[in-house]
Amino acid sequence: MNVQLTLDKKDYRLGDKILATVKVTNDGKSPAQAAKPRFDLASVSFLLQRDKSAPTPESCLVRTGQPVETVTLKPGESTQGQIELLAVEPGSFTLTALHGHSGPYAPGFARSGASRSNLENFKVTPAQKGQRFKARVTTQAGSFTVIFFPERAHNHVLSWLQLAQKGYFNGIKFHRVVPSFVIQGGDPTGTGTGGPGYAIPSEFNEIRHVPGILSMARKPDPHSAGSQFFVCTAITPHLDNNYTVFGQVEAGMDAVAKIGASEDNAGKYSMQKVEVSIE
Structure with missing residues (x-):
């Protein structure tokens, strides 16, 4: 062909x-x-x-x-x-x-x-030097802003931003909360089994999983990420080179910490609105 x-x-x-x-x-x-x-x-x-x-x-x-x-x-x-x-x-x-x-x-x-x-x-x-994509995530615990690493995980950033621009994440809960580890969301079913109808292969990179890192959840298959992602609330070296880091919280870690304070918060907080901007 x-x-x-x-x-x-x-x-x-x-x-x-x-x-x-x-x-x-x-x-x-x-x-x-x-x-x-x-x-x-x-x-x-x-x-x-x-x-x-x-x-x-x-x-x-x-x-x-x-x-x-x-x-x-x-x-x-x-x-x-x-x-x-x-x-x-x-x-x-x-x-x-x-x-x-x-x-x-x-x-x-x-x-x-x-x-x-x-x-x-x-x-x-960029329209102005130094501009980059950002996303403001508003929750009942406050808001946090993330920046992205397309130069390390272009495919993941592309997928996440396209979903966000369509309003995909609005209203989705953080269905999994493990204190001193992660808060996880991005599943429209809220069960940990849902996704966007497609998968994206891994883009493992050298960026370490430290507090505030945005990384993609997946099934045991390393090439099975979809729309579920997590934010680290602690240093988690066992995740390094096993999950794709594609962004980082730039501001608002207090909101992330509030959500991640207790397992009882699983399903309690949602992404009320995700607003994508270029700044």
Whole structure:
């Protein structure tokens, strides 16, 4: 299959939507099955590359576990779709679309098992130097503000911010509270089993789990994070390199501490509103 990637523009402001059109054409001599382009490992994923000197030179933008529709393409026929990304990190980047990966996610998948598109270069610039994404989480215990680390966990930050901008977290409870450990939320069912309908693979990094760190909860499979996240209320070194750190509380740890003071607070406090901003 021939895969063609087109971006709606080359220069973005931090916070802009990035519209990626992926066109898949049967360049063979016989009819063939192809997944209709949508944001899922079995259909379309992306490889985001930074400067080689960056601490994390590349990030895989991947979601898994969603239904994917296939079509039969005659020779020369195409199917295409538009996938919405978000400019979450300033800098210069190269984006590649990967189509039709077979099998489960594994590190290094971007180098095999999928058809690769052309390269698309683009730049993201903040309106003012030093600006970054923030989120203000309002609860019955007060509010706290978080900042994000897209340069370490771009895929996780992208997913979390896209969910937050849609109002996904509004009203969701902190269903799990373990004093001197974590407060955990992000499950719309409040049971610890819910999620957004897809999973995102791990992006383990060198950032340590200390008080105020924002990290993703997951199932035993390291590539099973969804929308559930936790905020550390203590130093927890056994979580390091086992869970993906993607942000940190910048202000309002008193509210986090109040929620995390007792196991009895599980389900008592909710994210009444999550407001995303660029400051």
